[in-house]
Amino acid sequence: MGIIGSHLQAAAIVVVVMVMALMTDAASTSKVSPLTVGFYATSCPSAESLIQRATQAKFNVDKTITAGLLRIFFHDCFVQGCDASNLIKSTATNKAELDAVPNLTLHGMDLIDTAKAAVEEACPGVVSCADIIALATRDAVVIAGGETYAVPTGRRDSRVSLASSVNLPGPGFSVASAAAAFRGRGLDITDMVTLLGAHTVGGAHCEFFYNRLYNFNGTDGLQDPSMAESLAASLKAACPMKSVTSRYPVGKTTVAIDQGTEFVFDTSYYHQLQHNHGVLQIDQELTHDPTTSPIVKSLAKGSATHFSSSFGNAIVKMGNIGVLTGSQGEIRRICSKIN
Numbered sequence: 433m434g435i436i437g438s439h440l441q442a443a444a445i446v447v448v449v450m451v452m453a454l455m456t457d458a459a460s461t462s463k464v465s466p467l468t469v470g471f472y473a474t475s476c477p478s479a480e481s482l483i484q485r486a487t488q489a490k491f492n493v494d495k496t497i498t499a500g501l502l503r504i505f506f507h508d509c510f511v512q513g514c515d516a517s518n519l520i521k522s523t524a525t526n527k528a529e530l531d532a533v534p535n536l537t538l539h540g541m542d543l544i545d546t547a548k549a550a551v552e553e554a555c556p557g558v559v560s561c562a563d564i565i566a567l568a569t570r571d572a573v574v575i576a577g578g579e580t581y582a583v584p585t586g587r588r589d590s591r592v593s594l595a596s597s598v599n600l601p602g603p604g605f606s607v608a609s610a611a612a613a614f615r616g617r618g619l620d621i622t623d624m625v626t627l628l629g630a631h632t633v634g635g636a637h638c639e640f641f642y643n644r645l646y647n648f649n650g651t652d653g654l655q656d657p658s659m660a661e662s663l664a665a666s667l668k669a670a671c672p673m674k675s676v677t678s679r680y681p682v683g684k685t686t687v688a689i690d691q692g693t694e695f696v697f698d699t700s701y702y703h704q705l706q707h708n709h710g711v712l713q714i715d716q717e718l719t720h721d722p723t724t725s726p727i728v729k730s731l732a733k734g735s736a737t738h739f740s741s742s743f744g745n746a747i748v749k750m751g752n753i754g755v756l757t758g759s760q761g762e763i764r765r766i767c768s769k770i771n
Contacts, residue, residue: 476555500540513754581744
């Protein structure tokens with residue numbers, strides 16, 4: 433995900449992650465939200481229940497959908513705002529965000545399409561794809577064991593999607609660089625550490641931690657000394673050393689970032705970081721950096737309910753980034769193409 437991500441898939445939040453290109457101030461800073469909870473209460477009262485139903489059905493057959501949706505949401509919001517621009521397919525005359533390298537392993541667009549079809553049948557031309565992403569992400573988090581949170585809606589969909597605008601840092605970012613990028617989006621250091629908690633349901637491809645196992649800091653054969661030996665052995669078994677010319681194809685080999693409860697939205701991720709079981713470099717550095725270590729400790733010590741509540745607040749804040757409202761943009765009839 434950027435750093436928040438696969439299942440968040442670690443072009444990671446995820447991973448990342450999670451996703452942190454600096455754009456213009458207008459597009460990148462969260463201000464007072466122009467969105468409202470219950471925006472569709474009159475215009476499409478069944479919208480949220482239809483989206484929840486579609487999300488539950490998908491989760492029943494694919495538990496990676498929670499991470500997939502989180503990653504879609506992060507990648508959307510951190511590139512020109514939460515406007516569903518990363519759902520648009522390329523055309524003969526335009527290479528869209530979806531075909532940018534960090535987005536090649538996005539997972540869950542089929543659910544967005546299913547939910548969109550359901551709400552279009554009930555209320556044609558009313559519910560935006562951008563809001564479907566936000567609502568389905570919330571529903572997937574709840575289904576995976578997280579606490580519910582109210583999602584402000586009223587976003588509209590972008591008519592612009594450019595692969596060249598996608599500049600999502602990878603999981604090797606330092607804490608300081610990641611924090612600076614989050615600040616550029618109006619998110620503080622606590623928001624960052626909390627949002628990286630999405631990795632509790634994430635996975636990472638071998639290529640995103642390969643250097644930590646075999647070429648740390650550019651030294652051939654060197655393993656990251658901060659990684660627990662038991663984790664290193666497990667990761668090496670899943671991702672054996674390969675030559676530079678035969679490295680892992682993108683998206684082919686995935687390991688769980690949360691080595692304990694991969695599909696449960698809980699605090700296990702933070703507990704593992706405290707024991708040097710962070711798969712991605714950015715994750716593990718959270719416990720060693722003095723600006724983030726106390727936050728990791730607090731989230732690990734607190735209850736799952738406390739984490740879920742904090743996460744809900746942070747992701748709602750993220751969901752305000754660069755939104756289109758009123759007469760801006762459009763309500764796409766099909767999420768993958770501009771009307």
